[in-house]
Amino acid sequence: MKGSFKKESKREGHTWMFRVDIGLDERGVRRQATRRGFKTRKEAEEACNQIIHQVSKGTYVEPTKCTLGTYLLDWIESTAKQRVRLKTYDSYKYIIDNKLIPELGNIPLDKLTPMHIQNFYAKKSAEGLSAEYVKHMHVILSSSLDQAVSWKLIRSNPVKITSPPKISHKEQKTWSIEEAKIFLTHTEQHPLHIAYLLAIYTGMRMGEILGLRWEDCDLENKMIRIRQGLSCTSEGTIFEDPKSKASRRAIAITENIVDALEKRQREQKRNKNWLGQAYKENNLVVCTKKGTPIGPSNLRRHFWSTIEKAGVPRIRFHDTRHTHATIMLTLGEHPKVVSERLGHSKTSITLDVYSHVMKSIQEDAAKNFSNAFQTAT
Known part of the structure; x- marks a missing residue:
């Protein structure tokens, strides 16, 4: 035809x-x-x-x-x-x-x-x-x-x-540094501890954490590169490339995260030796004892269960990402750096999402400026 x-x-x-x-x-x-x-x-x-x-x-x-x-x-x-x-x-x-x-x-x-x-x-x-x-x-x-x-x-x-309803950005629910530390203490002996460390210390998305491979972890140079993510679809669990250039990024990590990743490597090596051919090699950092991918729903269930045991405020897993960003901004980190770590395409997105944090920082900056003038001689 x-x-x-x-x-x-x-x-x-x-x-x-x-x-x-x-x-x-x-x-x-x-x-x-x-x-x-x-x-x-x-x-x-x-x-x-x-x-x-x-x-x-x-x-x-x-x-x-x-x-x-x-x-x-x-x-x-x-x-x-x-x-x-x-x-x-x-x-x-x-x-x-x-x-x-x-x-x-x-x-x-x-x-x-x-x-x-x-x-x-x-x-x-x-x-x-x-x-x-x-x-x-x-x-x-x-x-x-x-x-x-x-x-x-x-x-x-x-x-x-036509005009769809206007979206108003709600203040994100986050943990304080003390609450995050309490939660992490309750997961120290669990294999998923590394997933929570990465979430809070890097701001990575859940799919990015569950799709992270050892080849994406440069422990010597203390860098993690986001090259794929795990997604649950109608056709099952799949791994996909980052959806944008900004999402395909490199994130600097600290020595304690390197130590935790090395500990995770040793745990996986023991599992491989124990299971032999039954171990499914996917080269994933966060996986089951058999090496298979962990589904997002399973991670969420353990996350919420641990929240109850730890006695910290209930938040979504995605809010650990907001926790990372909020703490960094509160500590005075430049919004562009935070934006790059989160994988936002523009710094303006970061400023918009965390406008409530920026308002607090601006108020503190104004007070500091005023105090500097008053104490100057």
């Missing part, structure tokens, strides 16, 4: 159109899809190939009959799945199946209005969904309908003139 392409002339310039067979109607008459207004032949070819793909799968629906639900199901499989990480695809698919389609799925694609979408946001907010979650749905709708505009299925994207 191939399309035919033609350059068309208009007063404002040339555009491209295509026509492609989409099968026979109930009378046996050949049906064709025609699209116009593409700036380049390449754009027309991409749109044509998409229709051919839909026809071959039996999912093609003429724009006037296509509902938002039908379109979203095709978009997530034919387009989004090829562009995003598997874990992101899983998140998109869940939201499309369980949030967007039940509420908006029956609306014809070309009849979807900003009011439909704005009312949907208001309803979901009233039902208790967070502003972050509604914004996530907004991003999916906007991205998918941008594609529909590119394919000439709709003239404009109605999401562009």
